[in-house]
Amino acid sequence: MAEEQVEIIEDDPREVRLAKRAALIEAGQNPYGHAYAYSHHVAALQELYADVENGAITEDAVGVAGRIMAIRDQGKICFLVLRESGSDIQLFCRVNTLGDEPYAALKDLDVGDWISAEGNVMRTKRGELSVAVERFELLSKSIRPLPEKFHGLADKETRYRQRYVDLIANPEVRDTFEKRFKIMRAIRSYMEDELGYYEVETPFLQNIMGGANAKPFITHFNALDKDFYLRIATELPLKRLLVGGFEKVYEMGRIFRNEGMDQTHNPEFTTMEAYQAFGGLESMMELCEGVFRAAAMAACGTLQIEYQGQTIDLEGPWPRRTMLELASEGAGEEISFDRSIEDLRAIAERVGVKVEQQWGKGKVISEIFEETCESKLVQPVFVTEHPLEISPLAKKLPGNPELTERFELFVCGHEYANAFNELNDPVDQAERFHAQVAAKDYDDEAMGYDADYIRALEYGMPPAGGIGIGIDRLVMLLTDSASIRDVLLFPAMKDESAQ
16 A cells, blocks of 8 residues: 555464454454445445545545455554455544544454445545545454465465455456456347347256267256256257247356366356357357457457467458368378278377277367367367268268368367257258267267157257357456366365365
8 A cells, every 4th residue: 555564464363363253242242244335336436536636535425345455553543455346445544533442443353354434535645545434343254364464375276266265365366257257248248139149048957968979967866766967068958949939049058067177178167059040150150250259349358369478369250171171281191081991090190199999080080180280270260061970960061971061169279169050850860869879888978869859850940050159268268367267266176185
């Protein structure tokens, strides 16, 4: 703060704070307060009184509330830093104004306590906007001292596990999550106000795992005495709504996949899936670019962003490259379905892919692409024409039944979106479901056979485009966050006992 520097009072140990709590209760005071009707947010005061001159005191009485972040005792004058919703203001406290007993109670407060304070707005001679406190009240007694005497919480594991402390100690963390909230609001606004989509809700619990290839979380539904799965995608319920006559639907919600954790994966994550009747890959590309632009402007105010030292241009339109074209460049020789499976396996092993015996040409080609190309795709690019073998819900590419009408968006070497011209032929879909069921002998991520979805398609689903966008990865990109755990308020963690 701007006042002359006095050593910050050190946090008392937990036992001393518990004793203070007990003493307050013994004296008939409630250390955990009640509702308080503040007159202003701290940020609003900073804006409203920006022009108050140094040394001036106004006649404007205000009431504020927040957490004490620092205490500086100068005898008969005490300065407190109050933080509320990420903004700070100084409390200027004098024994002559408060009286001996209230002033003693004020000095007995601890950093971390929540209080309310009332008084006139002023600015000190050193230029610090303050409230000249005339009365205050303890609203919540802090028992645990804040970490490391305000030098910030540095240990990553502790930060993720105790996000509530991380938010107190590291203001930039709050900024990240405020951007996340703005991104999600901007996406909803774009989808609904600009494109005319309805936001819908589909079940978290599903009796058949479908919509993606992934390992599910399994739970038991007691009322039905049957195992259910936490959803691995929202795709199949959403496309049922197209059958029912809705034209444009989307859902932004949690997805659960019982898989590993790393820099870009968390078992519980957020996606936005959208489906448009009579749409196709072109409309999904336009939607994808629009979502990214809306999110970037809301979070960053620009379409030229910095991510991990690289400048990324989100302006668009973004280029389109086929998977076969990119895989051929990456491998240094032609990659196509005209090559024998033996040739493709040999190429894959040469570039570092461990080939599984049951893989067909399509799977081998996709692995060659992943190994040789993905990390090089820095600027946004739509990768199109994926093999049928890895795209069980996409339409076949006209003239080449080995490929599908599908694209994935890659930025900075990671996938951010996945889109199809949706398969609406029930006979073709049933055959692909049967192939997925057969694959379960060696692939526990293969989808099940969803008979009700086939029945829905038999009633007729219009041609449609569909897309899924990874919200967490988008937030990572727009907040320059290296790990997905930096953009999840409560990421999955090992038990503390396992540390």
